[in-house]
Amino acid sequence: MLGFLSGYLFIYFVVKYFGAETQGRLSLSFSVMILSSLVCRLGIDTHFVKVFALEDNINNARGIYFKLLPYLFLATLLVSAGIFFTADLISEAIFHDPELTPFLKWTAPCVMLFSFVLLHAAIFRGLRMNSLYAFLFNGGRFLFSLIFFFALLWSVDINEPIAAAMAHTAAVLALVLISLVYLRKTVFPVVKESIYRTRHFVKQSLPMLLSASLIVFLGWADSIILGIFKDSAEVGIYSVLIKVAAVVSFAMQATDSILAPKIAAAYATDQIALFKKMIRFTVVVNTVVALGLFLGILLFKNFILGLFGEEFIPFAWALIILAAGQLVNAILGPVSAMFQMTGYQIYWQNILFIAFVVNVILNLSLVQSYGIYGVATATAVSVVLSKLIGAYYIRKKVWQP
Numbered sequence: 001m002l003g004f005l006s007g008y009l010f011i012y013f014v015v016k017y018f019g020a021e022t023q024g025r026l027s028l029s030f031s032v033m034i035l036s037s038l039v040c041r042l043g044i045d046t047h048f049v050k051v052f053a054l055e056d057n058i059n060n061a062r063g064i065y066f067k068l069l070p071y072l073f074l075a076t077l078l079v080s081a082g083i084f085f086t087a088d089l090i091s092e093a094i095f096h097d098p099e100l101t102p103f104l105k106w107t108a109p110c111v112m113l114f115s116f117v118l119l120h121a122a123i124f125r126g127l128r129m130n131s132l133y134a135f136l137f138n139g140g141r142f143l144f145s146l147i148f149f150f151a152l153l154w155s156v157d158i159n160e161p162i163a164a165a166m167a168h169t170a171a172v173l174a175l176v177l178i179s180l181v182y183l184r185k186t187v188f189p190v191v192k193e194s195i196y197r198t199r200h201f202v203k204q205s206l207p208m209l210l211s212a213s214l215i216v217f218l219g220w221a222d223s224i225i226l227g228i229f230k231d232s233a234e235v236g237i238y239s240v241l242i243k244v245a246a247v248v249s250f251a252m253q254a255t256d257s258i259l260a261p262k263i264a265a266a267y268a269t270d271q272i273a274l275f276k277k278m279i280r281f282t283v284v285v286n287t288v289v290a291l292g293l294f295l296g297i298l299l300f301k302n303f304i305l306g307l308f309g310e311e312f313i314p315f316a317w318a319l320i321i322l323a324a325g326q327l328v329n330a331i332l333g334p335v336s337a338m339f340q341m342t343g344y345q346i347y348w349q350n351i352l353f354i355a356f357v358v359n360v361i362l363n364l365s366l367v368q369s370y371g372i373y374g375v376a377t378a379t380a381v382s383v384v385l386s387k388l389i390g391a392y393y394i395r396k397k398v399w400q401p
Helices: 002-041 044-053 058-085 087-094 098-107 109-126 130-155 162-186 198-229 232-268 272-299 301-306 310-331 335-341 345-399
Strands: none
Touching (some): 002 058, 002 098, 002 162, 002 198, 002 232, 044 058, 044 109, 044 232, 044 335, 058 098, 058 109, 058 198, 087 098, 098 109, 098 162, 109 162, 109 232, 130 162, 130 232, 198 232, 232 272, 232 335, 232 345, 272 310, 301 310, 310 345, 335 345
């Protein structure tokens, strides 16, 4: 919870100190980092959850981790360097904002660092170290970013917008170091014997990469397209709306980290009654919490956005559109986890591809005429579409085989 709140506080103080434009540049640099890191991981992190969750499989799981380690290190290093040296080109040719360049250069090392944070977080998720997984995957990044942000402003006296990007890079480095400490306790000593062959393991991971890629593209296409056609200030405002709307599905995000390895183990051992019981309980919790949070945002939308600045209030109904999409997302349950953990990830991949195509078409059609309202509508429609189709196929393929 502390880390979750830190994400909102980090955005709040960035906006308050340096304005929506700086938040927009930070958001665009994060999009480049997250998309690049995703490609580098090749879906291996999702596969790690499954193999580390299996009973009596720890040595095989350790072995494949250490086999893949040098390849992952080299890939992430090369991509980080590529982004650093092409930051000017990305800033000017794609986003038409030369002042984005230093943000990209400071974020470039995070491609390698963040990749290993998520790979290690996936291992801890499979080992059911859920608090550590949640801290590494989501909460810790912005908690440390907030700490380093104020350290730079007050102690080092760096009172420039780039301080936000510098603080984020320092935060991701801190998370890597923490993950290595715990990795040493759980995965070491080095083991290179495993029933998993490197090439075959990566090949099995690729469908998970495609599904994860489409989820990330769905999450970032709106901001990227907005950044291409509009200025960084609008991206900054929109990133705040997205962050506030995501509160509605908070319970789903929190329970998913616990649920995924448990349903994977239950389904693999043919404990279908237990599998269904866990899903039903999660859906009930998600629905109750999501409805309460949605009503809170609906009633206090102007007050909430006014905390960030007067320029945010005209976009209050764009916030409601996004929050409504997250409400449906929460009510329909952990569809993604069920597909990924039951071996039906190819169905989820195809559903996400359809939703992604719809998302991009709607974004491109609406962004120039309607700006933030256009991309908000496109995002909400694509989220609802993917979850509705996903819920239908889960019921058909998993729930009633």
